[in-house]
Amino acid sequence: xxxxxxxxxxxxxxxxxxxxxxVLIVDDDTLTRKLHESIIKAIGGISQTAKNGEEAVNIxxxxxxxxxxxxxxxxxxxxxxxxxxxxxxxxxxxxxxIGVTSLADNEVExxxxxxxxxxxxxxxPLNKDKILPLINSLMDA
Amino acid sequence: MLGLGxxxxxxxxxxxxxxxxxxxxxxxxxxxxxxxxxxxxxxxxYDVINIYFDESEKLLRSLRLLLMDREFSDYKKIGLHxxxxxxxxxxxxxxxxxxxCVAFRSASELNNRxxxxxxxxxxxxxxxxxxxxxxxxxxxxxQRLLAAGVRYPM
Numbered sequence: 001x002x003x004x005x006x007x008x009x010x011x012x013x014x015x016x017x018x019x020x021x022x023v024l025i026v027d028d029d030t031l032t033r034k035l036h037e038s039i040i041k042a043i044g045g046i047s048q049t050a051k052n053g054e055e056a057v058n059i060x061x062x063x064x065x066x067x068x069x070x071x072x073x074x075x076x077x078x079x080x081x082x083x084x085x086x087x088x089x090x091x092x093x094x095x096x097x098i099g100v101t102s103l104a105d106n107e108v109e110x111x112x113x114x115x116x117x118x119x120x121x122x123x124x125p126l127n128k129d130k131i132l133p134l135i136n137s138l139m140d141a
Numbered sequence: 142m143l144g145l146g147x148x149x150x151x152x153x154x155x156x157x158x159x160x161x162x163x164x165x166x167x168x169x170x171x172x173x174x175x176x177x178x179x180x181x182x183x184x185x186x187y188d189v190i191n192i193y194f195d196e197s198e199k200l201l202r203s204l205r206l207l208l209m210d211r212e213f214s215d216y217k218k219i220g221l222h223x224x225x226x227x228x229x230x231x232x233x234x235x236x237x238x239x240x241x242c243v244a245f246r247s248a249s250e251l252n253n254r255x256x257x258x259x260x261x262x263x264x265x266x267x268x269x270x271x272x273x274x275x276x277x278x279x280x281x282x283x284q285r286l287l288a289a290g291v292r293y294p295m
Binding site: 042103125127 | 170173174177179181182188189192193225228231233234
């Protein structure tokens with residue numbers, strides 16, 4: 001492992017992200033939150049969770065939140081992913097936001113979700129092989 | 142002697158998993174779950190599968206209550222429950238359960254009550270088969286760990 005000038009530790013394994021990511025996982029489903037937490041840990045990141053869009057927005061209200069990445073589920077009670085993404089972008093949140101959709105979502109719904117302010121969209125189920133190349137390419141972009 | 146016991150149990154585990162993949166009960170996503178298990182989270186698969194069981198059983202109970210109600214007409218709620226089941230089954234690699242949930246969902250989208258009742262029976266059957274197989278797998282794994290002299294709370 002080497003330490004960069006910014007203090008971030010770069011791991012040379014190809015199975016991890018290029019920088020230690022701080023991730024917010026937004027999903028109403030307990031199993032999905034646990035799975036995504038483990039995936040983020042496995043690729044060298046750290047994570048915090050929120051049970052719905054409203055919690056995700058509240059975390060950002062005081063202006064101190066600083067996430068590299070937000071994994072945003074689409075269908076959630078209280079505030080869904082589309083509304084939460086729109087709100088976060090209105091609040092000038094610049095984190096990468098990856099929308100997480102289900103197979104039940106059609107193309108129109110996915111397009112609307114993207115247009116709310118996502119950087120990318122992925123369909124469940126997520127796993128390391130799916131998310132790692134995407135995160136690395138978004139970081140390179 | 143101890144080594145032979147561990148080897149035999151590992152062979153039994155491999156045989157069971159091969160069979161479950163061959164039958165289409167599990168898919169590649171289950172392997173992804175196993176890859177997330179490590180020394181820092183040694184019971185990860187067991188924990189995730191148990192969350193799946195708890196949540197699925199609540200959803201299945203709710204589906205049964207809805208469909209048993211003579212006045213039932215809330216197909217949208219059936220659809221929402223099934224979306225959750227499809228999602229969680231996909232997340233753990235429970236392919237057959239996921240597929241029968243998708244078929245059940247099609248019946249609910251057509252407001253087909255007899256179709257929904259049949260769909261529910263099929264989902265319950267596949268779910269219980271999966272649960273029994275997972276319990277067998279976890280029992281073998283626990284025996285293997287004990288034989289290898291490893292202590293993990295399970």
